[in-house]
Amino acid sequence: MSPIHQLDQLPEPDPQEVAEWLASVDGAVGAVGPQRTARLLRRIVDHARRTGVPLPPPSVTPYVNTIPTAAEPAYPGDEAMEARITAWNRWNAAAMVTRGNERGGLGGHMATYASAWLYEVGFQHFFKGKDADGSGDQLYIQGHASPGVYARAFLEGRLNEADLDRFRMEAAGGGLPSYPHPRRLPWLWEFPTVSMGLGPLSAIYQARFNRYLHHRGIKDTSHSHVWAFLGDGEMDEPESTAALALAAREELDNLTFVINCNLQRLDGPVRIMQELEAQFRAAGWNVVKVPWGAEWDGLLAADFDGSLLDALDTLPDGQLQTFAARDGAYIREHLFTGALADLARPYSDADLARIIGTSRGGHEPRKVHAAYRAALDHRGAPTVVLLQTVKGWTLGPGFESRNANHQMKKLSGASSHEAPTTR
Incomplete structure (x- = not known):
């Protein structure tokens, strides 16, 4: 039957x-x-759906960028200069953690701010300070990214080298707190966060409170936007998703989640981007996905029957992570098999290692900018931006996509290939 x-x-x-x-x-x-x-x-x-047929939106869209390269808006900044600034901040963030651990094993996290463009594009082009209209934006920074924010404050002249040398040395007086700590450093941090799910939950209620203040004429928050930067592993914390439906029901288009999808966590596999998309769409959120860098365009344009997308969509998170740590011959052998062999034939092993291994949307400022612009322009619902990255990107083969990089606290001369450059 x-x-x-x-x-x-x-x-x-x-x-x-x-x-x-x-x-x-x-x-x-x-x-x-x-x-x-x-x-x-x-x-x-x-x-x-475009012609007015009342069909529900899909729960999952194809595993490609929501915004094609050809549809990206013009980038408003000097990309070469911003690349230098970002490289300096990424390097100084790694160096301050390294120096602290050479002196006394202070801990810290080096790999998270390797995905620096997620923050740098925001600081350069989107985040509004308290001197802007209304009350400015509110930022919930991923706790493990704090070294990068300190590094940026150093470059801006708001911290000096002695401050950076006191990272995680609060007991000695005047040290920089490990994670965002508004009581210890109120001029820099507005909200406490780490990776336990309280950041996303608090961000939703902050956006809702902003609307409350505005609607009742207490304060003009109409130009304020709440940004919450989160890890994909953090999204499994119950608090992280506890109020998603509330945010959609209240139509909080003054709220954007930015999830760094690097496929790594301490205690097991993470939800892949497609799973996160389904979860947020089901709750009523607008979703902008940024999995791939521009170098993927040629491969995807030749994928006429969708075989490559199907293969990527069914890859375990650990295998995609492995591709970022292995060479092109390995990728050719384990991904481009059967009918996919012809798709990869025009590409050298070096090309495949670069494209499949490390070309991720979260490492390209134009793609990050396009996603953030789309989030701010969307009306009627909150937006989540899902950006795929390689954890430890640019810190060298000893760091990039390694399972141990969460616990790695020191750079060696051989481990990093990014002393300040324009990469």
Whole structure:
């Protein structure tokens, strides 16, 4: 017996028409296969939705960038100069943790701020200070990224080298706190965060409170935006997702979550980007995905039957992480097998290592900028920006995508290939 669907219980005025549509689907599957048929049906559903047919949005979209490269807005800054600034901040963040641990094993995290563009694009082009209209923006910074924020404050002249040398040395007086700590450093930090889920929960209620103040005429917060920077592993904390539906129900388009999807955590696998997308879409959020860098465009343009996307969509998170730590020959052998071999043939092993291994959307300022612009322009719902990165990017083969990099506290001369450069 065939399964009974809800629509089967309603009277059908034209069974013959339904049969013809179903026969068309059967014919497509027989002629071009199920994967190609799925793509055809997605295009039909998208077209129907654009023409006003009341269809619910999909829970998961294809594993590609929400904003194609050709649709990205012009970048407003000097990319070469910003690349130098970002490299300096990334280097100084790693150096301050290294120096602290050479002196006394103070701990700290070096790999998180390697995804520096997530923050640098925001600081350069989006975040509004307290002297802006209203009360400015509110930032919930990922706790493990604090060395990078200190490094930026140093470059701006708000901290000096002696301050950086007292990272995690609060007991001696005047040291910089390990994580965002508004009581210890009120001029820099506004909210306490680490990675236990309280940041995202607090950010939602902050955005809701901003709306409360504005709607009741207490304070003009209409130009204030709340940004919460989070790790993908953190999203498994119950508090991280406890109020997602509240944010959507209240239409908090003054709120953006930025999730650093580097596929790594201390205690097991993380939710991949597609799982996070489904979770947020189900709660009513707008989702902007940024998995791949611009160098993926050629591969994806040649993926006519969607085989590469299917392979990526079914990869365990650990395997994609492994690709970032292995050479092109390994990637060719373990990803581009069978029908995918022809897709990879025009590319050298070095090309595959660069594209598949490290070309991630979260490491390209144009893609980060486009995603943030789309988040601010969206109305009627909060937005989550899902950016794929390589944890420890630019810190060298001893760091990039290594399982141990959460606990690695020192750079060696061989481990890092990014003393301040323009990468």
